[in-house]
Amino acid sequence: AQKVTQAQTEISVVEKEDVTLDCVYETRDTTYYLFWYKQPPSGELVFLIRRNSFDEQNEISGRYSWNFQKSTSSFNFTITASQVVDSAVYFCALSEARGAGSARQLTFGSGTQLTVLP
Amino acid sequence: SQTIHQWPATLVQPVGSPLSLECTVEGTSNPNLYWYRQAAGRGLQLLFYSVGIGQISSEVPQNLSASRPQDRQFILSSKKLLLSDSGFYLCAWSGAWGVNQPQHFGDGTRLSIL
Numbered sequence: 001a002q003k004v005t006q007a008q009t010e011i012s013v014v015e016k017e018d019v020t021l022d023c024v025y026e027t028r029d030t031t032y033y034l035f036w037y038k039q040p041p042s043g044e045l046v047f048l049i050r051r052n053s054f055d056e057q058n059e060i061s062g063r064y065s066w067n068f069q070k071s072t073s074s075f076n077f078t079i080t081a082s083q084v085v086d087s088a089v090y091f092c093a094l095s096e097a098r099g100a101g102s103a104r105q106l107t108f109g110s111g112t113q114l115t116v117l118p
Numbered sequence: 119s120q121t122i123h124q125w126p127a128t129l130v131q132p133v134g135s136p137l138s139l140e141c142t143v144e145g146t147s148n149p150n151l152y153w154y155r156q157a158a159g160r161g162l163q164l165l166f167y168s169v170g171i172g173q174i175s176s177e178v179p180q181n182l183s184a185s186r187p188q189d190r191q192f193i194l195s196s197k198k199l200l201l202s203d204s205g206f207y208l209c210a211w212s213g214a215w216g217v218n219q220p221q222h223f224g225d226g227t228r229l230s231i232l
Contacts, residue, residue, distance in 0.1 A: 035220060043206060045162075045223040091161065105152075105177075106221060110161040 006109035023092030120145035124224030141209030
């Protein structure tokens with residue numbers, strides 16, 4: 001069975017600190033996709049990034065960076081120079097292929113509540 | 119561009135009452151559609167997904183049902199709500215083209231059962 005573990009339930013940092021959110025996954029599929037979503041206090045989930053299992057190149061987007069390591073089944077997310085607006089719950093998710101058509105079902109981790117203090 | 123609308127934003131219902139939550143997508147055709155539930159302080163649980171009109175797959179047995187009467191409309195229903203149905207319900211869509219398109223979520227409905 002597919003599983004995503006976000007061991008950090010809550011993290012608090014002071015503004016401008018760097019913070020890394022951990023994500024460890026389990027899957028038997030050789031092809032899979034990993035995602036990160038942000039859920040601010042307003043509730044909607046915002047898609048941040050998708051990474052496929054064949055691409056281990058790290059990615060940077062502004063203050064966000066992602067470190068995908070297949071050897072340790074991890075897909076960690078780092079926010080550099082954190083800001084108060086980064087405060088949110090962050091979810092890591094894994095996609096699997098099941099059922100008809102091209103629907104891909106996401107297995108979500110339990111989320112990490114990040115609080116950035118001014 | 120594609121947009122997803124979900125309503126109502128907030129709903130308070132008594133135990134035993136019926137439920138109907140609606141979700142519509144604009145700007146795309148034949149999307150994959152999903153209903154999730156998020157209990158307070160917990161992760162997301164997939165309830166239903168649909169790859170086409172009238173095609174519904176259920177992930178979790180419960181007193182909820184889903185329907186897709188039109189290509190871009192997804193409805194979550196219940197005939198009799200339970201206290202355990204309280205939570206935050208999210209609708210999402212993904213493109214049916216290619217593989218592993220990211221899911222895009224609506225703003226959610228906060229459902230409280232009294």
